[in-house]
Amino acid sequence: MIADLLPAEIAAEEIFGADPTAELLPAEHDLVAKAVEKRRLEVTNVRTAARRALARIGVAPVPLLRGAKGEPLWPAGVVGSMTHTAGYCAAAVADAGKIRSVGIDAEVHDVLPEGVLGAIALPEEQTQLAALGNTGSIYWDRLLFSAKESVYKAWFPLTGRWLGFEDAHITVDPASSGFTVELLVDGSTNTGPALTGFTGRYLVRDGFVLTAITVPLPG
């Protein structure tokens, strides 16, 4: 499913449910040392998916550890993103010479718990979601949440900075199954031009909502 949201330059792999062949590399065992079984399986599945995706762009298996802010530490010259939720995980990777950044997110397709929308959505976003209503039986609040998670995952590797839910204004475009993101804060990056926004795509299928943001190279 996730590959449907990404350009051909990005290799993506996903796992539904349990994969008995999934495994962590020894250097990754510390990642789950204190984790409950469900979390251990998610971390194992997503890293297995990530190694499969890396293989498709010619990168040999390596441990995939976390940086100080939880970000995945990809091999040099690789950009990527990972996501896991109950029953599904996915990883997307690309040659950094072809894609500037990528962010992906998957959620179980259900209405957000009471009170969450008000905490994650700007007033303008709440107005748009209310106008969309139940079009196509999509839980737009969950989709917005997922889109914001994808924003953060695409943003962080380029800036190294926090981005709050109130710092990006998302406009959903059901006609194209896409969304645009206007950044409301300084978008200067560690390398290359500043960010002003993103474009993303979404998919609702088989009980999941998926979102993905691809940041092309400048020029």
Ligand SMILES: CC(C)(COP(=O)(O)OP(=O)(O)OC[C@H]1O[C@@H](n2cnc3c(N)ncnc32)[C@H](O)[C@@H]1OP(=O)(O)O)[C@@H](O)C(=O)NCCC(=O)NCCS
């Ligand atoms: C980090 C965050 C985005 C993860 O999303 P999630 O829906 O909770 O969980 P997912 O399973 O989809 O993603 C988990 C993966 O995110 C990735 N991730 C974590 N921190 C990250 C960061 N700083 N940058 C990029 N990716 C990160 C990791 O690969 C992680 O996998 P792991 O736990 O196996 O190592 C979320 O927990 C968070 O902190 N959100 C607040 C920031 C935010 O969303 N702002 C909105 C901006 S508009």
